[in-house]
Amino acid sequence: MKQSIFDEVIDRQNTSSEKWDALSSVYGTSDALPMWVADMDFPIPKEVQEALYSRISHPVFGYTFPSHAVDNAIQKWLKNRHDWQIESAWIGYSAGVVSGIGTTISAFTNPGDQILIQSPVYKPFFDMIEHLDRKVVNSPLLIDNARFEIDFIDFEEKLKSGVKLFLLCSPHNPGGRVWSKEELIKIGELCDQYDVLIVSDEIHADLALSHSKHIPIASLSNSVASRTITLMAPSKTFNIAGLQASLLLASNPEHKKQIEKIQIQNAFHGVNLLGLTAMEAAYQYGEPWLNELLPYIEENIQVAEAFIAKELPALNVMHPDASFLIWIDCRSLGWTDEKLQDTLLNKGKLALEPGPKYGQGGEGFVRMNIGCPRSVLLEGLDRLKRALT
Structure with a gap:
């Protein structure tokens, strides 16, 4: 399979990245995989x-x-x-x-x-x-x-x-x-x-x-x-x-x-x-870069949806029409949002956005940022499985 520019794993730590370097202040831990803030871990277009x-x-x-x-x-x-x-x-x-x-x-x-x-x-x-x-x-x-x-x-x-x-x-x-x-x-x-x-x-x-x-x-x-x-x-x-x-x-x-x-x-x-x-x-x-990015994001969405359907069938992904974010319904677990976040962070070592942050209707959901290299996504999905099973 042809290697994509978006497969490259770029170390963003110690770059004042909110997503990577603010984990301790936001989530109280520095050893979780950050899939929360809505920016991507991809290199920008070379022309930019x-x-x-x-x-x-x-x-x-x-x-x-x-x-x-x-x-x-x-x-x-x-x-x-x-x-x-x-x-x-x-x-x-x-x-x-x-x-x-x-x-x-x-x-x-x-x-x-x-x-x-x-x-x-x-x-x-x-x-x-x-x-x-x-x-x-x-x-x-x-x-x-x-x-x-x-x-x-x-x-x-x-x-x-x-x-x-x-x-x-x-x-x-x-x-x-x-x-x-x-x-x-x-x-x-x-x-x-x-x-x-x-x-x-x-x-x-x-x-x-x-x-x-x-x-x-x-x-x-x-x-x-x-x-x-x-x-x-x-x-x-x-x-x-x-x-x-x-x-x-x-x-x-x-x-x-x-x-x-x-x-x-x-x-x-x-x-x-x-x-x-x-x-x-x-x-x-930037259009050629974007035209290459969008299929990669779609494949990431497909990978995440297939993994969750197979390994975590109690969860349900709201299939997105746009963007690199997926909204995951965890309500059938019957857990409080506090228990869900605590389990994701401490058992799964995974930082996702808690649904209640988005107001009424967000209870029991989490938001996952899949705008990352495929290998990072798979690691995040494994951590999601580890946390919830």
């Missing part, structure tokens, strides 16, 4: 690394700004990858998608306002709402045939209750669900009907797998676009999260102006020089 080398070879690192070349690379990427034609005037920048969530909440709501989410969902959705003194309103997702579905009856009831803003996770984290065009249209129509702003976290958009197609919700129509701010980034796609460069895309000029006002108030003056360098190179040259 070479662009960084080239820029570093210049001896001056002064103030910087996003050039037209960066904007052009973003526009071409979104058109080619997602069939979404955007204008350069829509493009704004942020240090990260979580920063973008905080910025948009501050820009378009006031303390005490209600913000709608759909749990289980990425923990910073809760955190940013609460840190900014807004109120979380939750419309929990349903599980039907081991797949997340939107409870549109409950969703509409919550919108009616006076919600100002809806945080959409698309594709969904932790479930890996890519929402269908019909679902997105319905979301857009309901938010339009009840005059609710949409902030769409689409950081996993580029990682839609072969059986799925991600649709940016703002690409559906002008009316949906006019009430949507889309948050995207090359960070998950190309494994460059540490460079902290992401996008806030808004077609409504009034929204763009309000976002910029809040960024100025927060003393945010732009993305760092190397983040912009990496972003431009990734979007301009």
Whole structure:
């Protein structure tokens, strides 16, 4: 079998890696295999690394700004990858998608306002709402045939209750669900009907797998676009999260102006020089690398699902439509989440994300990051088996 560039095991210890070097502070142990934080253990595209080398070879690192070349690379990427034609005037920048969530909440709501989410969902959705003194309103997702579905009856009831803003996770984290065009249209129509702003976290958009197609919700129509701010980034796609460069895309000029006002108030003056360098190179040259990565991730998912089905039949994997994360249902074990985590860590020496971290509906689940070389994945699966049998 041909060796893949993604089979190489890269030692990330002692590189200030949160995933590898923060185990002791987060999990209380340093000898567990980390399969928790959502970054991959793969080398970035050579073109991105070479662009960084080239820029570093210049001896001056002064103030910087996003050039037209960066904007052009973003526009071409979104058109080619997602069939979404955007204008350069829509493009704004942020240090990260979580920063973008905080910025948009501050820009378009006031303390005490209600913000709608759909749990289980990425923990910073809760955190940013609460840190900014807004109120979380939750419309929990349903599980039907081991797949997340939107409870549109409950969703509409919550919108009616006076919600100002809806945080959409698309594709969904932790479930890996890519929402269908019909679902997105319905979301857009309901938010339009009840005059609710949409902030769409689409950081996993580029990682839609072969059986799925991600649709940016703002690409559906002008009316949906006019009430949507889309948050995207090359960070998950190309494994460059540490460079902290992401996008806030808004077609409504009034929204763009309000976002910029809040960024100025927060003393945010732009993305760092190397983040912009990496972003431009990734979007301009990274597609062949991504096209090689996605089948490798799919094979990892297949390996994990087959192993768990055979060796741990009490567990059930929610098959993802996107990304390198799998959401594992452990409820049939009948264990508490505390017992599950304790057993994984102390018996299996395996660090997975606990489901309750993602809010209501996460109880009894764990999230496993399979964005790693196949040999590391197999080691992690063996540890999962050792822990639970």
